[in-house]
Amino acid sequence: MKRILFAMAILTLACTFMQAQKSYDFLLTGGRVVDPANHIDAVMDVAVANHRIAAVAAHIDPSLATKTVDVSGLYVTPGLVDIHVHVYASTGEAGSYAGDNAVFPDGFTFRAGVTTVADAGCSGWKNFEDFKTHIIDRSKTRVLAFLNIVGAGMRGPAYEQNVAEMDSQAAATMAKKYPGLIVGIKTAHYAGPEWVAVDRAVEAGTLANIPVMVDFGTFRPERPYQQLVLNKMRPGDISTHMYLDWVPILDAQQNVLRYLFEARKRGVIFDVGHGGGSFLFRQVVPAVRQGWVPDSISTDLHIGSMNNGMKDMLNVMSKFLNMGIPLTEVIRDATSNPAREIKHPELGTLSVGSDADIAVLRVENGHFGFVDSYGARMDGRMKLLCEMTVRDGLVVWDLNGLTRDDWTKLGHYHAQGSPVWDGTITPDVMKR
């Protein structure tokens, strides 16, 4: 008996030692890695250790990993970066983007392969810290923010049309207090005839040395969009809602207007910001055909857009895929491009040493329909689906249980998974 106990002790020790010897916590094998920042588009393995990307190579030995998942036939990309969302839920304010119109990020991001979002101006300098406490600090999704030039944020016309609320000094001071977290200044929804909202936002952006994202609000002849992108915005500033019906894109012959290419040449960034009202096939399809494509794809996620034509990040990406933009470019527009635009080039990539944020995507072939903001449909043959999302080295979404073992083949039927790679099992279940 003693001998058996001794042998068991040795075996336990050996197992512990072997476990400690594992170089990688998690390994994805056989997927097609698309990592635009590193110009990779090839079948490769990706290994994760200590919450970071540890290796990307043609073949990585599975015996070195605690958990290995075969993702042959799927695309392995950096976790998607969506730089236009509204996630300041939690205040209880009705009819407000700093309230009920926003969504809690974790419920909507991971299932679409998104691991980083930037809130687009729900909060201003007066309520950013409340947003930080209630959402940013509590979310598994990496939440960054564009700070609204309006001190109270996106709380409706009483605030957003009040010029006295637009304090560039106070906004810049708050932005400088949270460098890297506040990634830009936002101006939105302004209806007045003056340039004041744009000017104050650019002032704040200059003081804090961060980009400005412009939702141009009501388009008025006193302040033409052409002047905005040719004179007012600085290189690196972002014009979101680039395909909005009010944006002058096409001439009478359906040709893309040349000033747009001039604006891009001087460094202005053009972002999709699909949302509930900013995406019309009548504008998008002829524009894309002539090369007027996005620098970054973003959703403008909120309670209105998610249940209509926008739906989620992958649905918006799929629209561009079906319009003929190659998959590698669509992925670039949803990873490394937006990351660079918000001055976080370390995100949206699978570079060794970077945070292990990964999306595993499937391209479905079949008959699909895509809907725009006017409720018009475009038929398509391809659709992106998210099979798995890894955030900070942990699997946080696994649509078809690729990481899981068949229940009929489990010897000891106890709670599965391991805190080393699994971010989905709740702690009380783990104890069983």
Ligand SMILES: [Zn+2]
């Ligand atoms: Zn928005």
